[in-house]
Amino acid sequence: MSSAWGNQVERWRAGINAWVTSETDTTATIRVEAVWQSVAWGYNVSNGVSAFCDCDGSDTPYVGTGGVYASKGETRTISMYTRDFTVPKTGNDRDVRCGAGVRLAGGYHDGTSRAYCSVRISHRTWYQPRRPASFAAKRSSDTSQSLTWAGDYTGLDGGYPWSGVYVDRGRDGATPSNLATLGWAATNYSDNSTEAGHRYDYRLYSYGPGGTSQATDTLTLYTTPIACALLEAYKPTATTVGLRATGAPAYVDSWEFQASTDGGATWADAAFDEDWVCADPPKGTVRFRVRALKSSGGSSPVTLHGAWAESNDVATLCAPLAPNVSAPGVVATGTAVTVTWQDNHPDGTAQSAAQVEVTAANGTVTTADVKGAATSWTRAASQQASAGTIRFRVRTKGDHADWGEWSSYAVVRVAVAPRAAITSPAASQVLDALPLAVAWEVTDATGVSQQSLSIADASGAVVWSATPGKGVRSLSVGTEAGFTNKSSYTLTYSMRAGSGLTLTKTVAFSTDWAQPVTPTVTPTVGDGYTLEILIEAAQTEPAAVSFDVVRVNPDGSKTTLVSGLKGGQTAYDSLPPLNVAYSYEIHAYAASGAVLNYVMPYLLDSDGHEVLSFGSAAQEHLALRYDAQGSESGKASGETFHFALGTGQDPLPAFYADGDIDVTGSHSYVIADADEYRAARRKLRAHADGWFRDAWGNVAVVAYSYQISYDAKQYMQWQLQLDVTETMWEEPNRG
Structure with a gap:
């Protein structure tokens, strides 16, 4: 609030109070108050009083206000008249002059008193200036770029004052920063600090008392690319x-x-x-x-x-390099020799011609011309009439005028072909007894360096093979070949001579022999779910003189239980799989070598029980009979590593397996018999490992630990906890 007193008339004077009551962006409202004050007043006055208020040069008449009153000798202040004035704001803060007066008429104290004061009002509200318009950028040279724009001076003297322009520049993708600050009238700028081989991004802002404008669109100019280094x-x-x-x-x-x-x-x-x-x-x-x-x-x-x-x-055009040449290392006399090559043209042009140089065994050198792109040449069979050594080399030509380099020599040995014959078995011979006698003859001046024999069945599968020494010319093949009756076979003889030449001969034969009659096979389940297999030979000719018993496991692998068993004897299987289908193969052999193969399917039902066997021959057993329960866990062995892969990458470790695995199991059983409890306790304490057969056909060698517990309230009942770790497989001693 601003206040002031006017001139004194007799015993009174006028005063003024003025203040801002409200504002807008462009105006201010000022309230002006005229007051009357007695000064040691000596008379009572109540009529003939008027007052006025004015502001910012307004012309305001006096207004009657009634009367005033003060007791004799009293100093009293009375508000006479109040008026609001709305005045405009300008671009700057300013002081507004205000006035007030009081006039008395018709009395002893007639006269007029006026008072004046100033009220400060702020400038009109300033806003962010408009950004430069019509911004354009144009190349002048590699070292100078021209920028132009138009000023948007809307409200320059009011709410949007414009003081000047900022020019920002960024180089090679960097965020633009201030390059120049220009006055309000600037409408162009030349950037004379650019260089070849760069990108320049430009943008403009206007600035003023109301702040900085929004940026113009960014414009990009490029200077001439540099040359590759x-x-x-x-x-x-x-x-x-x-x-x-x-x-x-x-x-x-x-x-x-x-x-x-x-x-x-x-x-x-x-x-x-x-x-x-x-x-x-x-x-x-x-x-x-x-x-x-x-x-x-x-x-x-x-x-x-x-x-x-x-x-x-x-x-891109040059003479060829030496080609790669190949030829057989050895050929028989009277055989044509074909030389082949692969051209080597660095310029990529096709072969247009070739020459083959031949150095005969007697040293004579001849050259054969090959036209076009052919990459082989054959020397006639008649020119290899006698043994000796021939050398070949080749050169080629492409689009270049010169011949290429000669290749290295390919050496061919000409030798007399070996001769061989299989003398046994005879062609189409029928084999009625084993063994099969195999014999052959070989003739070669350079000797035998290697020879081999093989027998294949009708499907081509090899059932037997051998690599006899260089001087061997006969041998016999027995039951090891696995011959089957009434089947066809092919014997193949192959040899390599000292000269390097090879030869192969074959002969076909078949089998047809009298087989033993199928024996009587009687399986009996023993203690610990073992199996005793009684083999009784038939009393017909040809009689079986021996038997082999082989278990065919559930996974198809085979385990030989006994070989050379006699009729009336028993094969003993200490570890037959439980509760899964498998079979036994019984091979019956006659004195003639004839073989009969008999397959007996089998399934050993343990009624859910499991077995732990001990001893070198798995001859001692602990049958775990009641309420078998179990679990298995496996863990692959290896190393885990955490790698510093960077922010945002997977934080989990990488695992590298080493191929090993640890398999453990936990099994529990109920022992409901005192004798079985004592036997289990004795056997478990006497051993540390054994063969474990679970109720699902699996068999493993295990190391174990055990715990036997009981509840006194449960008469004659014990709990057995068996923890096992699988170890490397070991066959029991089968005698």
Whole structure:
């Protein structure tokens, strides 16, 4: 509030109070109050009083206000008249002059008193200025870029004052920062600090008392691309040329390639794919060059051509290198010899001709011409009439005028072919008894260096093979071949002579013999769920003189229980699988060598019980009979590692298995008999490992620990806890 007193008239004076009551962005409302004050008043006055208030130069008349009153000698202040004035704000803070007065008429104290004061009001509200309009950027040169715009001075003298322009620039993708600060009237700017090979991003702001405007759109200009620092020409294949650039320019729209075959004197356009490989380069010694093309951008874009970078020279047309030649190492006399080769043309051109040089055994040298692209040549059989050594070498020609290099020599040995015959078995012989007598004859001047025999069944599967020594010419084959009756077989004899020549002979034969009659096989389940298999031979001819008993396990593998068993004897299986189907093979052998194979399917039902067997022959057993329950767990062995993969990567470790595994199991049983309890306790304490057969056909060698507990309230009942760890398999001693 502002206040002041006016001039004194007799015993009174006028006063003024003024203050701001409200504001808008553009105006202020000022309340002006006129007051009357007695000064040691000596008379009573009540009529003929008027007052006025004015503000900011307004013309306000006096207004009657009634009367005033003060006792004799009293100093009294009375508000006479109040009025509100709305005045405009300007661009700056200012003081507004206000006035008030009181006039008395018709009395002893007639007169007029006026008072004046000033009230400070703030400037009108300022807002963020509008951003520059019509912003454009244009290339002038690599070292100078031209920026233009139009000022948006809307409200310059009011709410949107504009003081000037900020120019921001960013280089090569960096966030733009202030480059220049210009006055309010600026509408263009030249950036004379640019360089070739860069990208420049520009944006503008206006600024003023109301702050900084929004940025204009960012405009980008490019300067001329630099040349590649190093350009290397290489040959990814024999027929193509590739380019590798080091220090390539950062900003490129496309590339221009050229090639020169005269050392750079003249150049012609060359076609390269996106991997910078030219599929059809010019022929000869070629040099390449490349430059980058880039649009300058801006309001009047032009295409900028970078400087050329030149490569090293590469040869795209040259004489061939030596071809790779192959020929048989040895041939029989009177046999044609074919030489083949693979051309080696670094320039990728096709073979147009070849020459084959032959050095005969007597030293005579001849040359044969081969036309076109053929890569083989044959020397007639008649020219290998006698034993000896022949040498061959080859050279080729491509598009280049010169012949290529000669290859190294391919050496061919000509030798007399070996001869051999199988004398036993005879062709189509019927084998009615074992063993099979095998005999053969061989003739070769250079001797036998290696020989082998094999017998295959009708399907081609080899049932028997041997590699007899160099001097062996006969042998016999018995039951080890697994011959089956009434079947066809092929005997194959192969040999390699000292000369290196090979020879193969075959002969077919079949089997047809009188077989033993199927024996009587009686299985009996023993203690601990073992199996005793009684074999009784039939009393017919040909009689079986011995038997082999083989268990075919559930997984198809085979376990031989006994060999050479006599009729009336028993085979003992201490570890038959429980509660799964499997079988036994009984092989009956006659004195003639004839064989009968008999298969007996079997399933040993343990009624859910499991068995732990002990001793070197698994001859002692602990049958775990009641309420068998179990579980198994396995853990692969290996190493886990945590790697520093960086923020956001999987924090879990990597595991590297070493191929080992630990398998453990936990099994529980009820022992409901005192005798079984004592036997279990004695056997478990006497051993540390054994063979464990579970109720699902699995068999394993295990190390174990056990715990036997009981509840006194449960008469004659014990709990057995058996914890096992599987160990390496070991067959029991079968005698």
